[in-house]
Amino acid sequence: MKSTIVATVPPALQVDDSAPGDRWLTVDMTVNGVPRMLRAPAHRTLLEALREDLGLTGTKHGCELGECGACTVLVDGQPRLGCLTLLASVEGRTVTTVEGLGTTAEPHPLQVAFVDRGAAQCGYCTGGMLLTAAALLADNADPTEAEVRAALAGNLCRCTGYASIVAAVRQAARMVAGGASHPRSGAQG
């Protein structure tokens, strides 16, 4: 059912009503270890494809301008902003989202440390933070606090003041160094 609205408008205010057109592409990639083939318009972003085509809603949008870091995922192990990455550009590549980082049963040490330290308050930045930190730890197993802060500087968090997040990343580094690759959290809940 279409609804309401009346009146006429001066011709000077009328606008072009041609519909948007676009080319469609087929993209092959591996997402969280699973081969995926998607057919989408050429302007589709990786963020849109993950959330809307694959249902991987753990990747968040906070600005869609590459400013907040909430949509950070790993492309071939490197942190990338999903909102600024065209789906077409990940053809043949490997994408990791927070859903692929680890599970409750087999968590990544970063996930354990984030839980322990209370580093996820509202949780909206958490996925992006985790993946940025995962890429850091893959490159640098024992980062200093300054290195952690520099790595996370593109990921905004409005809840924590970053203290618990930075502490959690360093705790995870120590856990990895201690050989506990996938320990469960000691705390309950």
Add this chain to the structure above:
Amino acid sequence: MSSTGSTRTPDFTIIGHRRSKVDAWPKVTGRANYADDLPFAHLLYARLLRSPHAHARIRAIDATRALAVPGVTAVISGADLPVPYGILPVSQDEHGLAVDKVRFVGDPVAAIAAEDEETADHAMGLIVVDYDVLTACMTVDEALSATGDPIHANGKANNVHKRVALEFGAVEAAFEAAAHVREDLFFYGGSNHLALEEHAAVAEYSPDGRLTLWSSTQTPHYVQRALAKALQLPERRVRVVASVIGGGFGGKTEALPHEVAAARLAMITGRPVKCRLSREEVFYSHRGRHPMHVQLRAAARVDGTLTGLHVRTVLDGGAYGSYGVASTYYSGALPPATYRLPAYRFEGARVFTNKPPCGPKRGHGTPQPRFGLEVLLDKLAEDLGLDPLAIRLKNLVAEDSVTVNHLRVTSCGLRACLERVADASGFLDKHRRLPRGEGVGLAASCYLSGAALPIYWNGLPHTTVHIQADRTGTVHVACGATDIGQGSDSVLASLVAEVLGLDLVDIQLDTADTALAAVDLGSYSSRVTFMMGNAALRAAENLREQVLCAVGRELHLPTHRLILHSGQVALRDERSPIMSWPDALQLTQASGAVLAASGTYAPPPLAGPYKGAGVGPSPAYSYSACVVHVNVDAETGQVVPSEVWLAHDGGRALNPTQVEGQIEGGVYMGLGEALWEEQSFRGPLHAGPTALDYKTPTALDMPIVHCLLVETDDREGPFGAKEVGQGPLLPVPPAVANAVYDAVGVRVDEVPITPDKVLRALDRQARGQPARHGPRRFPDIAYPPLTVVEPPAGAPQL
């Protein structure tokens, strides 16, 4: 058995321990569903067409061409939502979509629903609106002197929304007798919450006439009420579910146009409709910190004892009422609850302007006067040759006292907060002794543990907790309270688990849903831990009593010898288990009980005998003190906070990890407001409605924050707890300003303290002029005649 507040059990198994939050694992594995993540079949996507003009009459709207686009399902305008609503009963001035007039750039004019967002976006551009543009008022001064169309036809003259003038005690006498009077002007810039999650809502209307809205809201109950009114539905047929919420900070505490429009579109189309805002739209939806002009005048004895205070405020309200009447009262409510004041005068006013509406943000109406007051105290101390710590310690509000403006103060750890923060930071060794360019600043504050009065008048509980158990040992806890990331679900589970001797995983929660749980008023005014917590304790204690009575009868043991511990009924003295929790529940149920219990909480009657007394009273106040160490670059004007100490009296820390998280977050947001964040405008347009242009602190900008917990045991708080969500922000901006003065000797009486302001003040200093940057005049506002209120018996006297 029923109780309020502080408990008798010394050895907690959960309370006071560091526990991970109950929602931590879903959040770190990407499985927490925020409003935009919820899956719906046959979903329509809505977009809002927003006004490009700050002030205009709508002559006509033509949606013919938009409606003709394939995939467009409906277009609505203000004519489809004619009934006004608003969060406060006195400010019913909003419509889901503008009726007749738009009042700020971004005011929603029409809403469109389509099969996908792109089609909605494209077709929205085909809606043509014919405006008659009116003169816009972008500042308080412009609004006060405007001669054209008032922003609201039914508003008071000169676009004044609210005026208040209250006097407690002999103010004039205090100033006449004062050995020293200090007066100053301050300005506090507005700021946005910038919750990382952009607002989103999905509405669905069932064929039998029930509306459900899933939304990122802090206040499902108030949204339910507003939707019922705006859509003319019975409240009982409106269900509002707060999804997992990606931060609120006050920005999601009332019904917003996208929620109302999505609901109307769902009713018209019969399909679920989603509307989510872009970051730019969030900046224009706003409801953030009011820009505020503050004028303060303090009277003191030579020894620094305050004898009188006069606070004047003018709030730049933006285009709609929102919480603004409450914000206005809050701008004058709390100074007497922090410092002992025998005489107090407060004059406040809120003015409509053609900007996005302001509302509540963390600290609601109180950070702005707090900034002024704490800077003024620093200046007063210097005038009198005192140090900043001494002048505050001399004027502390007393525990278990009543203030001159009729606020009841119970537990108060402010002295301990000040002493601990000064000790830990070495404040007195550093103040005025650091090399130029380095400085320390001190400030203190207080905040409410929940507003004692509801937003709309009623005599009902502010919150209700229902607990239902069954033979398997499962415990369901239902409460309308809404976890916005602050951890209220974890608080609820912890309190019930503690009383019932269970673990957190044994507690199943149904929260933030007006259909599944009884009313909790919402996550605002730092009310949840205190109020929901007390209701939860009552409910859990009631269930415990039922179970222990049944077990005692069966085993011929007096109830007082039994406890619930580690999932067992145990003997109190020996702690030896005698029956498992499920067995005890089965026994209780077999004895005829229904294994359900409820608890409610309403604050005691606390409002004083005057109009406006409803804002300010709280069953308990939190206290904070802060020291900030800064480095100031005299060449660039850059202020770098290098270390922060914050001591907070939030009563008993139910979970120290969560409490520290709130303190660290409050310090962060306070530093953001002090140094970087400002919702500023260029003409009618937001100066930078993006997460980059609106500069917030990053991980690199944040200094080390030392959290010092001062655990008073509040006698009415749940297990002695008070608030921590908002209070720790308050002393941060003035501590920064005082530290800047300590570092380079200039006063910046205005936040944010940006490099240009520091440089201007340094320039004046170099030229031998008063080394200050800040407002030089106060808006030309006519306050109403003073309402003189007799102070209560026992209030501070001269």
